[in-house]
Amino acid sequence: MTKLTDLSVTAALIGLENKEFSAVDLAKETLKEIENKKDLNAFSVDTSDFAIKQAAQSDKKRADGKAGVIEGIPVGVKDLFCTKGFSSTACSKILNGFTPTYESTVTTNLFAAGGIMIGKTNMDEFAMGSGNLNSSNGIVKNPWTRKDDNKVLVPGGSSGGSSAAIAARLCQGALGTDTGGSIRQPASFTGITGIKPTYGRCSRYGMIAFASSLDQAGVFARSSKDCALLLEAIAGYDKKDSTSINKPVDNYISMITGDVKGKKIGIPKEYQSDKMQGEVNDYWQKAAKFFEELGAETIEISLPNTKYALPVYYIIAPAEASSNLARYDGVRYGHRAELPSGASLDDMYELTRSEGFGDEVKRRIMIGTYVLSAGYYDAYYKKAQKVRTLIANDFKQAFSKVDFVLTPTAPTSAFAVDEKMDPVTMYLNDVFTVPASLAGLPAMSLPVGLDKQNMPLGMQLIAPAFEEGKLLNAAFALEQAIGFNHKPGEVQ
């Protein structure tokens, strides 16, 4: 018999509806599996009692004919979301002990749609990182391992706990957030599917801020259809977030037909890179070919400012972060340093922030402080904002000719935890994901195959703003054609 935890969201919903098992059964099985795979360190906050309580309520809702879109589905919630009554620290020491007195809009929507918070997932501190190596709760292990060595590999970042949990079958769905690739790159590294919707599609209310003009909530699952259900559950306008867009949410699942006939798929020539693993390029061409076989047309396009995207990002994101993270001063919440007698207010700020922030966060606060400082603002920040406009214009032009853009998600498969990298080399992980983030466009990653080391690789699809439904449909078509059905630990 299939384990309950192996079911897709879609299959689990059918099982629940047909009374083959209850939401409480599913939650209990899921919690058991999480306990069994504790060594992955995918979860950072235990919400099991709450999950069982939610599941019991969910069974009642279903019995009363009031089932939501994802009624009874266990979902891992990234620790970046404020959850009322549960520790929410963004995996930073500086928020130690912080228990929100309010609920984020995304988790409020998730619960209303029937989602069960099965646990809170580990992540890079304040979502800054590409390997989940910067968490105050320790590293997360990728459930996949290479054929030729048994090194511990990263699950990607920053939503590494969410991606590892989905890949290891520890829950059906997971929430993530994506600022420069924090959903798509982990999805690629762990052989699962993840979507970052259009900027403004999901509310940022109660989502701990990193870079406000880039941060966007999204979801992980093991298929496009599952992502469609989960995204529909959390998306929507929220007057508490002035950048959320007042536009009805499409019924994504109904838009998934698998038909991409006549669609135009753009292949940006600037994404060709000699730093890319050979197999990534092979799968990219293969994916394009699949689209052609499905009746779509592939067209070479140009996004001329692509190579400037990462430098733009590493000015804008730290600038916004340095400003957003100024709130952590030891006064209102979280950590406050033990102060020597006679310590001043400034001492309190400095000691608290030095103890509370990790090195990557400190680095970014300092970069941000510098690029915003008098005399350097124009040369760095203002310039970056202008180049950002050019990058967005590149996409605008491209989308006047094509329906989607197809690119690899990351230049390589998952790297090892002990691979030492300088910051800039680490940043290059996001070279393919950052451009869509800067332009605010919806983008997703889906698994397309394994490399020679049996490690999963992902492809990215990018769509025009608010075309999540069409994007999910294109991903579904490719997913069906490719038939990726590998599980970690089962590849020979």
Add this chain to the structure above:
Amino acid sequence: MSLTKEQVKKIAKLGRIRLKAEQEDEFTGEINQILDWVTMLQEVNTDGVEQMTSVVNVSLPMREDKITDGDIQEDVLANAPDAKFGCYVVPKVVE
């Protein structure tokens, strides 16, 4: 153009971060590496290009100037490291 260790210390101070002495060289090196790298933006011609100020090109919504919450003093102070008499407590700032 490279930042000196003194400049990096000043930036840290502005960001209210106290670097450990043994970390100063490392941070200086890494920050300079990042700044050198982002300097490539200077080669882009941005004459006449507007700065991006809104990602999805919408104007900010207006709302009525009305208090919509309040009476949540306990909630606001619930997470304070130190609070007394309905206020946050901080080290003495006035002599």
